[in-house]
Amino acid sequence: MKENKLLENLKSLVVALILALIIRTFIVQSFHIPSGSMIPTLLVGDFILVDKITYHFREPDRGDVVVFHFPLNEDVYYIKRIIGIPGDKIQVIDGKLYINGKPCKYQPAGNFSYWEKGRKFTGKLYYEYLPRKEGGEKKHFILKTGIQGDNTQVFVVPKNKYFMMGDNRNNSYDSRYWGFVDRSKIVGIARIIFFSWDSHKHLPRFNRIFHLVN
Template structure:
C-alpha cells in the first residue's frame, strides 16, 4: 500500500512538472521587472505574465509591450514597446516620435517620480498615441526626464524585424542605440501584473496586482 501511494505521488508530481513545462514553453511565462526603462507602465518590482499564444494568430503590432531576447546577448530578456513594424520609417526629433513622416500626438499628463538604485528621477508624463492600423490608435503614457535619445537618424525597419522603445524615454537602452529585433526573438506580449514589490518601502503594491498592461 505504501509503495502504491509513493508511486501515485511521484506520478502526480511528474505530471504536474510536465504540465508546468508545457504551459511555460507554449502558453504563458512569468517575468520580473528589474529596471525603470518602462516607467510608468511597468515599475521596478512588478511581476508580469507574458502571453505566448497571441502571436500564433496575429502579427506583433505597434503599441504592443513585448518581452524578447536582447539582440546583443540572447540569454538576456528585455521588455519594451513595439514602436515600428516591418517597412516603417521611424525617427525621434526633439523627443517626439515620427512614424512614416508623421509625428505622433502628445498631450501633457502631469509629473511623475520613481527611485532606481537609490537615485530619484522626476519628469513629465505625456499621453502618446501610436497608430496600430488605419484609423486605430493606442494611447499610453511615456515619461520624459531629460534629453537622452531625443534626436535620431531615420531608421527603416527591415522585413521580419521590429523597432522597440521604452516608455521611460530618456532612461531606456533600446532600438535607438542597438537596432532591431527579429520576429523569432520575440517571446510574447505582456498582459498582466500578477504581483508587485516596492523594495524602497519593503511592501507589496496591492493596487498594481491584477493590473492589465496597456
C-alpha cells in the same frame, strides 16, 4: 499499499511538472522587471505574466509591450514597447516620435517621480498615440526626464524585424542604440502584473496587483 501510494504520488508529480513545462513553453511565462526603462507602465519590482499564444494568431503591432531576447546577448530578456513594424520609417525629433514621416499625437498628463537605485527621478508624463496596423490608435503613457535619445537618425525597419523603445524615453537602452529585434526572438506580449514589490519602501504595491499592462 505504501508502494502503490508512492507510485501514484510520483505519477502526479511527473504530470504536474509536464503540465507546468507545457504552460511555460507554449502558453504563459512570468518575468520580473529589474530596471526602470518601462516606467510608468512597468515599475521596478513588478512581476508580470507574458502571453505566448496571441502571436500565433496575429503579428505584433505598434503599441504592444513585449518580452524578447536581447539581440546583443540572447540569454538576456528585455521588455519594451513595439514602435516600428516591418517597412516603417522611425525617427525621434526634439523628443517627439515620427512614424513614416508623421508625428505622433501627444497630450500632457502631469508630473511623475520615482526612485531607482537610491536616486529620485522626476519628469513629465504624456499620453502618446501610436497608429495601429489595422486602424485606430494605441494610447499609453510615456515619461520624459531629460533629452537623451531625443534626436535620432531615420531607422527603416527591415522585413521580419521590429523597432523597440522604452516608455521611460530618456532612460531606456533600446532600438535607438542597438537596432532591431527579429520576429523569431519575440517571446510574447505582456498582459498582467500579478505582484509588485517596492524596494524603496520595502512593501508590496497592492494597487498594482492584477493590474493590466497597457
